[in-house]
Amino acid sequence: MSEKNVRGHGRVFLRGDVWWLAYYVRGKEIRESTDLRHDPKKPDHAKSQAKKLLDQRRGEVATGRFIGPQQYRVTFEGLAKAFTDDYRVRGLRSPVTAGARVKHLTRYFGLDRALDITATRIRDYQQHRLAEKAQPATINRELAALRRMFSLAVKQGRLTIGLTPVFPDRLEEAPPRQGFFEHLDYEAVRQHLPDDYADVLDFGYHSGWRRREVTGLTWAEVDRAGGVIRLNPARSKSKQPRLLPLSLPLREIIERRRARRRKELPLVFHTNGLPIGDWRKSWARACINAGLYVTIGQGKQAKKVPSKTFHDLRRTAARNYIRSGVPERVAMKLLGHQTRSVFDRYNIVSEADLTQAVGKLAYHVSAQSPRGVRQDG
Numbered sequence: 001m002s003e004k005n006v007r008g009h010g011r012v013f014l015r016g017d018v019w020w021l022a023y024y025v026r027g028k029e030i031r032e033s034t035d036l037r038h039d040p041k042k043p044d045h046a047k048s049q050a051k052k053l054l055d056q057r058r059g060e061v062a063t064g065r066f067i068g069p070q071q072y073r074v075t076f077e078g079l080a081k082a083f084t085d086d087y088r089v090r091g092l093r094s095p096v097t098a099g100a101r102v103k104h105l106t107r108y109f110g111l112d113r114a115l116d117i118t119a120t121r122i123r124d125y126q127q128h129r130l131a132e133k134a135q136p137a138t139i140n141r142e143l144a145a146l147r148r149m150f151s152l153a154v155k156q157g158r159l160t161i162g163l164t165p166v167f168p169d170r171l172e173e174a175p176p177r178q179g180f181f182e183h184l185d186y187e188a189v190r191q192h193l194p195d196d197y198a199d200v201l202d203f204g205y206h207s208g209w210r211r212r213e214v215t216g217l218t219w220a221e222v223d224r225a226g227g228v229i230r231l232n233p234a235r236s237k238s239k240q241p242r243l244l245p246l247s248l249p250l251r252e253i254i255e256r257r258r259a260r261r262r263k264e265l266p267l268v269f270h271t272n273g274l275p276i277g278d279w280r281k282s283w284a285r286a287c288i289n290a291g292l293y294v295t296i297g298q299g300k301q302a303k304k305v306p307s308k309t310f311h312d313l314r315r316t317a318a319r320n321y322i323r324s325g326v327p328e329r330v331a332m333k334l335l336g337h338q339t340r341s342v343f344d345r346y347n348i349v350s351e352a353d354l355t356q357a358v359g360k361l362a363y364h365v366s367a368q369s370p371r372g373v374r375q376d377g
Helices: 043-063 075-090 096-110 117-129 134-157 183-188 196-205 211-215 247-257 280-289 312-323 328-335 340-346 351-366
Strands: 010-015 020-025 029-037 228-231 242-245 293-296 301-304
Touching: 010 043, 020 043, 029 043, 029 134, 075 096, 096 134, 117 134, 134 228, 183 196, 183 280, 196 211, 196 247, 196 280, 196 312, 242 328, 280 301, 312 328
Parallel strands: none
Antiparallel strands: 010 020, 020 029, 228 242, 293 301
């Protein structure tokens, strides 16, 4: 029940009761199951179908359009698994964020083969997510994850680069948020927060650290005698160690926390012995009570939304470092910024900065006049 094996010609043959193909690609034999079963009652039917598939494969090889059986079998599910495995093996941070992106992609592409995910289908995904009110930045990050999935499949030899889709242009994103805290804003929010949360706010204001870096701070990272905090690189977004000298305000915060220290808990910041988790409700309440909010919607649908975020403290610290004369390279080191472009996004120029600059220019120009600087009033 087999055909004579002619090198370069290919053959069909039975393995058990299933018809298989054997054909050659660049001198290498490829064997592929047709999933067609031999039926003794119709012995020539399945064999005939197998021969047609063999002819199709020969044509694909001859015209350079050959796609191997392995690549036919690659599914989105397999791409997604390789992506999450890569996250785990490389010890990348934010697995929750990566998981959320995979979840949205799976809802749309979950039953697809990799070869079915075309540029058109990816563009449709963009439209689908926009209809769901997802932000363009969010959609761009999700498709970056999808692009990474295909890149991994190529590196692993599961797909050839010619079979990866052409991704459409990124959606235009809103400009980076430019919020920051003036000192009076900071004090206003602070007075409406519970003491434990107020300590977290204080630390963020005086350090510029990310919220999770603050709430995850352990006593093992605090060197009170040396007057420094050494951020564990495993907790740093950049995976780089970071040193934070204890200024007087930071030292006062650490001493307050030391008075509330729980021996069984390694964390510096906690509330009643429990780690500080999601505190969005407390934050929103404090901002609204401080008058730092915007109203969205009208009438009964109107909703007050905080106009400040904890991450605004990071931008504030960058601005304050520069205002106080700290060299940019030192400020970048303290904040954990590895590139100047990222740091520039945080070192925001405020309206007050611009007003002060124009005032300095006016003073300088007036000083050049024989009449001297004008004294108003």
